[in-house]
Amino acid sequence: MKKYKTKRARKEALAAYTFILPFITGILIFNVYAFLKNIFISFTNKKSFGAAKFIGMDNYVRLFGDEKFYQALINTLCYIVICVPAIIILSLLIALALNVKLKGIGIFRTLIYLPIITLPTAVGMVWKWLFNNQFGLINAVMGKFGIQGPAWLSDPNVSLIAVCIVLIWCSIGTAVIIFLAGLQGIEKTYYEAADIDGANSVQKFLSITFPLLSPTTFMLIVTEIIGFFQVFDMIFLMIPPTSSGMAGARSIVMLFYEEAFTKFNKGYGAAMANILFLIILVITIIQMKLQKKWVYYG
Amino acid sequence: MNKKKNVWVYAFLVLCAITTLIPFIWMILTSLKTYGESMQVPLVIFPAEPQWVNYSSVWNKFPILRLYINTFFVMVISIVIQIFICSLAAYAFARLTFPGKNFWFVLSLSMMMIPYQIFLVPHYDIMVSWNLSNTLTALWLPKTFNIFALFMLRQFFSSLPIDLDEAAQLDGCSKFRIYWNILLPLLKSPIVALCILTGLGTWKDLMWPLIINVDMDKMVLSAGLANLTGQNITNYPELMAGGTLAAAPMIILFFFFQKQFVEGIAMSGSKA
Structure with missing residues (x-):
């Protein structure tokens, strides 16, 4: 963290995070979360709507x-x-x-x-x-x-x-x-x-x-x-x-x-x-x- | 010797061009036939009298104008928002130092390898839970965060001389001004190419609009026309008139901007 000690460096890091924020938010929701969610769904008997039950490896079997x-x-x-x-x-x-x-x-x-x-x-x-x-x-x-x-x-x-x-x-x-x-x-x-x-x-x-x-x-x-x-x-x-x-x-x-x-x-x-x-x-x-x-x- | 070779090259290309063109020609010829002519054995190649009425009847039976408007609206919105968000992030990844830079970049890149189908069920759920299913927003929102565009743009930003940033910094430019006023205008041609790639992707995408939207007035051309064909209509002249109308706008655009289209598609080939 030594690199970000000066005021200027901190300002730059702050600007950078503002710039990547929209993109990263999108990636976290539509890629990372969606990817994990898909794994989770694959272990359930999810139909269209309504509650889904955890059924382990059944879908894969x-x-x-x-x-x-x-x-x-x-x-x-x-x-x-x-x-x-x-x-x-x-x-x-x-x-x-x-x-x-x-x-x-x-x-x-x-x-x-x-x-x-x-x-x-x-x-x-x-x-x-x-x-x-x-x-x-x-x-x-x-x-x-x-x-x-x-x-x-x-x-x-x-x-x-x-x-x-x-x-x-x-x-x-x-x-x-x-x-x-x-x-x-x-x-x-x-x-x-x-x-x-x-x-x-x-x-x-x-x-x-x-x-x-x-x-x-x-x-x-x-x-x-x-x-x-x-x-x-x-x-x-x-x-x-x-x-x-x-x-x-x-x-x-x-x-x-x-x-x-x-x-x-x-x-x-x-x-x-x-x-x-x-x-x-x-x-x-x-x-x-x-x-x-x-x-x-x- | 060379002359003889050229004849072969021409012959080969003519053969390829004819094979490419036959479906287009047949689509247009069929669209101008009467229903009876289209169902005649042996085949009638040219309509006795061109039936332009097929175009007006498909235009009246089917909300083609609405589909045009929706398609171009979704294309323009997705291009503008995607290029803005991706280029802004790409600028930060290429030019600024900040903690966690590598982590976020590698995380984004690793997502590029995952096939699109994995995201479809979750995206559908997200859109439904945000009350966005069956809206035009649903058509572009999940695709705005284009990792390939981020990656390409980062490369392009990195290729610009760093002196530009330093000089602007001395003049008191903010980081955003450096991005917006100095660097972005220099990347005009790759950005145009990316716009075309994004636009083509939206134009050709079939599965997502098919899944997420139901109402005809929230449809785009690809899925809307697919619904029309799915209804088991056997009036092929009218169907072909619909197909011709749907395919025409992009073909016209292509004739005007062929160079940019080709650059965009060639860029998609530089992934590796």
Whole structure:
């Protein structure tokens, strides 16, 4: 406390606390308190309103015996395994293409970024219509090639694929922007040196672009995986809750939403959110450990 | 050699652009069809006569204007309050010395790792106990304390030369004046980028408005339109007209401020 002895230092500390007070109050209420409260709720049988009873680990025990939860967990992992690699590869290719100095490239950028800012509800709505099995554009085009299109959104075997297509369509733009920012950070001199050595495009990509872009790629993979563990919007928007397609597409967060906010099993929902947090935490820590093997920090 | 490569790049980009655009084009085309045309097999691509009436009928059946107003009100309020509160705290964390500084900063950062779903049940309870459920305030209040914005702004404040503060101090500036009149104006472009990120977050958020508000006149576009689709309306031309109307404002904004949007989104990628 020696540091704060002078009048001036005390005045500064006082000013600082006034400045951080609104923020810290918010964090204490909406984050710290809410976090602890959620743990507490997860040990109760809290419904919508009224008194909740402490029931110990019951919610967690129920969760680990809940087939719906396992199905949702598997579905969520499917979303990650299908969408994250597809997004990373496609957006890297698009970013490489957009990084070429060509006439009219700006128009392509604008168009490819459009899904980022489009209201998800409108996106879900139009894709639901595109996937309509009788009158939808997708099955009509497939029909032209003599393929009988499936009932995309109500067949539990394909509903997840349909949602994945939409999620990839929505998510590429953001990843492209981030890759482009990374590409523009690579110094041109590396490529000039490689040209002098007579390296071809593939060699240049493998020995310059990819290693120098690996921190960006790593960061994107980590954030995309975290994001896809929380996938909800498009499932909710495209598949009616009572449809048979929901079983094949339901993610953890979709199940959480149904339990906590349509059936009002809040204690159970809270427990599920806590388990989701632990899963994300473990996966992220594993990735942080693995990064040393492939990420190159100049 | 290079010419040939460029052709491939163009071809690839054209393919990507078409894939991106088809849903938009189909939404607009459907919105101009008659109900019969939308349900015709084989598919009708272009409406025989554009049915602009779909737009007026969805506008009349559905409180789109109210949703526009609510959405922009919530976006503006959340941007202004969030940027003010977060930048003020970020200034203190970057430039001032005070006891407990590290503790509060690390505490805030540690909260950034927790997924949003953990807070939903408690936030709902807090809003209900404060009598704020089903109000516009509930839509922005819990999200005002954006830790990512604090973290980014602290970095930006730290990057400014400390001489600025010292010179202002000698001139008798208060700490708040240093923040408000000297440092904040220098951070204009990162703040614009953060405003866009916050605005986009509010614009796209679906689950929270769905949970906390029920009445249509307290809804925002995302959740309000989702309710409309949820009612099992099969009049797709009208639905698509609603979707087009709802998506349009942000697309128009994007055409004008693309550079700032891109900066904002690129910033969200510098988290690690």
